[in-house]
Amino acid sequence: MALIDLRSDTVTQPTPGMREAMMAAELGDDVYAEDPSVNRLEAWLADELGFDAALFVPSGTMSNLLALMAHCERGEEYIVGQQAHTYKYEGGGAAVLGSIQPQPLDNEADGSLDLARVEAAIKPDDFHFARTRLLALENTMQGKVLPLDYLAAARELTQRRGLNLHLDGARLYNAAIRLGVPAREITRYFDSASVCLSKGLGAPVGSVLCGSSALIARARRLRKMVGGGMRQAGVLAAAGLYALQHQVARLAEDHANAARLGEALAGLGYAVEPVQTNMVYVQLGERAARLKAFMAERAIAVSAAPRLRLVTHLGVSPVDIERVIAAFAAFRDH
Numbered sequence: 001m002a003l004i005d006l007r008s009d010t011v012t013q014p015t016p017g018m019r020e021a022m023m024a025a026e027l028g029d030d031v032y033a034e035d036p037s038v039n040r041l042e043a044w045l046a047d048e049l050g051f052d053a054a055l056f057v058p059s060g061t062m063s064n065l066l067a068l069m070a071h072c073e074r075g076e077e078y079i080v081g082q083q084a085h086t087y088k089y090e091g092g093g094a095a096v097l098g099s100i101q102p103q104p105l106d107n108e109a110d111g112s113l114d115l116a117r118v119e120a121a122i123k124p125d126d127f128h129f130a131r132t133r134l135l136a137l138e139n140t141m142q143g144k145v146l147p148l149d150y151l152a153a154a155r156e157l158t159q160r161r162g163l164n165l166h167l168d169g170a171r172l173y174n175a176a177i178r179l180g181v182p183a184r185e186i187t188r189y190f191d192s193a194s195v196c197l198s199k200g201l202g203a204p205v206g207s208v209l210c211g212s213s214a215l216i217a218r219a220r221r222l223r224k225m226v227g228g229g230m231r232q233a234g235v236l237a238a239a240g241l242y243a244l245q246h247q248v249a250r251l252a253e254d255h256a257n258a259a260r261l262g263e264a265l266a267g268l269g270y271a272v273e274p275v276q277t278n279m280v281y282v283q284l285g286e287r288a289a290r291l292k293a294f295m296a297e298r299a300i301a302v303s304a305a306p307r308l309r310l311v312t313h314l315g316v317s318p319v320d321i322e323r324v325i326a327a328f329a330a331f332r333d334h
């Protein structure tokens with residue numbers, strides 16, 4: 001029985017077409033900005049998302065770090081969600097490496113930050129306070145899509161108050177597919193956007209930071225400083241460009257699989273949160289501890305958490321979903 005891995009959409013393997021693109025990639029030294037495949041990826045994504053420039057980096061964590069450090073100087077701060085990846089899951093990098101203070105706020109149930117509370121958290125220009133520079137949003141946020149009118153309101157607020165606006169768009173394309181709009185309809189509200197190629201898009205490695213030419217020039221300097229300057233990185237960038245050109249529309253299949261899984265589990269009596277994209281959250285409570293081993297015996301990999309996250313991706317088929325549903329039915333009854 002083949003393993004069905006629902007822990008994350010980072011577990012995807014390169015598709016045959018992607019491997020061919022990697023084999024064929026023209027290469028150069030990207031620290032000299034001489035890798036044609038990296039340059040092509042950066043130019044292509046900057047153009048597609050409506051930015052001046054872009055920078056290929058090894059990970060989403062580095063992309064967000066470079067963005068925060070390029071927007072904020074030492075002693076400045078960014079406003080961010082308590083549950084945001086940039087705040088909670090990146091080792092405190094902005095504080096450790098950038099001397100940037102986070103100002104976290106609770107996320108609302110829909111994944112957004114209440115903009116009235118954001119505005120109240122902006123510190124007055126007074127030497128007692130860190131200088132508030134940036135608002136960082138995440139989309140999708142735990143599988144939830146921020147509405148476009150919310151993004152417009154966030155843009156209005158940040159412009160009015162002189163802040164920059166950064167998007168952790170690790171799953172930007174899941175949001176765009178769900179909304180049925182080109183991704184630039186989301187990124188147009190932001191001063192910078194970080195996009196992961198190695199999540200549902202299916203590339204093995206890499207993220208891209210997009211922004212103004214000045215911001216990307218600062219980020220390029222910082223990338224070298226933190227050890228993210230890669231050499232013949234085009235072998236990876238070619239995979240990323242292939243993903244962007246051939247594996248975006250298929251995210252709709254992942255969303256359909258997640259929707260089917262969520263409905264079926266709710267039908268079995270599980271407490272399932274509404275499904276919008278490729279993530280199904282199930283409240284398992286104390287049963288969570290037993291689930292992981294039960295599923296492992298059936299060649300299904302899940303995380304062990306009371307609020308379980310099941311993630312669909314290009315390695316999970318509709319037939320797999322039916323096998324997962326059957327396993328959850330057996331788990332309920334055992």
Ligand SMILES: *Cc1c(COP(=O)(O)O)cnc(C)c1O
Binds near residue numbers: 061196198
């Ligand atoms: C995965 C992820 C990142 C970056 O992750 P890396 O593993 O460093 O590539 C950033 N933000 C969000 C929301 C993510 O899911």
